[in-house]
Amino acid sequence: EVQLVESGGGLVKPGGSLRLSCAASGFTFSNAWMSWVRQAPGKGLEWVGRIKTKTNGGATDYAAPVKGRFTISRDDSKNTLYLQMNSLKTEDTAVYYCGLGDAFDIWGQGTMVTVSS
Amino acid sequence: DIQMTQSPSSLSASVGDRVTITCRASQGVRKYLAWFQQKPGKAPKSLIYDASSLHSGVPSKFSGSGSGTDFTLTISSLQPEDFATYYCQQYSSYPFTFGGGTKVEIK
Numbered sequence: 001e002v003q004l005v006e007s008g009g010g011l012v013k014p015g016g017s018l019r020l021s022c023a024a025s026g027f028t029f030s031n032a033w034m035s036w037v038r039q040a041p042g043k044g045l046e047w048v049g050r051i052k053t054k055t056n057g058g059a060t061d062y063a064a065p066v067k068g069r070f071t072i073s074r075d076d077s078k079n080t081l082y083l084q085m086n087s088l089k090t091e092d093t094a095v096y097y098c099g100l101g102d103a104f105d106i107w108g109q110g111t112m113v114t115v116s117s
Numbered sequence: 118d119i120q121m122t123q124s125p126s127s128l129s130a131s132v133g134d135r136v137t138i139t140c141r142a143s144q145g146v147r148k149y150l151a152w153f154q155q156k157p158g159k160a161p162k163s164l165i166y167d168a169s170s171l172h173s174g175v176p177s178k179f180s181g182s183g184s185g186t187d188f189t190l191t192i193s194s195l196q197p198e199d200f201a202t203y204y205c206q207q208y209s210s211y212p213f214t215f216g217g218g219t220k221v222e223i224k
Contacts, residue, residue: 018222035213045161045204047213063212064118097131103151103166110160 002026002106004098009111022081022098022108030054030076032117033101036083038094039110046094051081053088065091082116088115119143121205123216126173138219140188140205149209151189151206156201161171165190195221
């Protein structure tokens, strides 16, 4: 069964950092482009960024609100995707989802990140 | 950035109704348009990719059409489990963007 499981969410103060993980199973992770999306409480979906495969140079793209603060990486040996979030702001409060591919063929269950003092 | 505009933002419909949701892109996205369904407190579920291709396991009552700037999602006969919020997303050019959502409620 194809599955994505996020972890690492929690409460963090403004200016702090957090790293989210997304464990993948049921497919060849190293061949997959992977994405992150977030959803603020009561709001719609917002694309965060995407990472290509190592064979495509592992290139990343980011949405403007997170560029320079967030970093997407991957460890193909562990079938795991990461989202390193630095300089967090209150407006980063959201449920963060990882997804398979640019079109989000498969979604994880999400992990909540709360940025508050 | 490409803006995705969904209409209506909400609708009320009865079981058995045919429902159509529209998604318009501010510039052409070719066929690179996906549709998702989200129920309260749950992760979104993928319904359609490449504008009209149904994901495996998605009932055939869902269908998508369009290309370029205008797209539609149609539910042929609304069932109780279909009451949810639906989102479109373009993945033609970065940054990828979502529509604001269409909430389908019970009349």
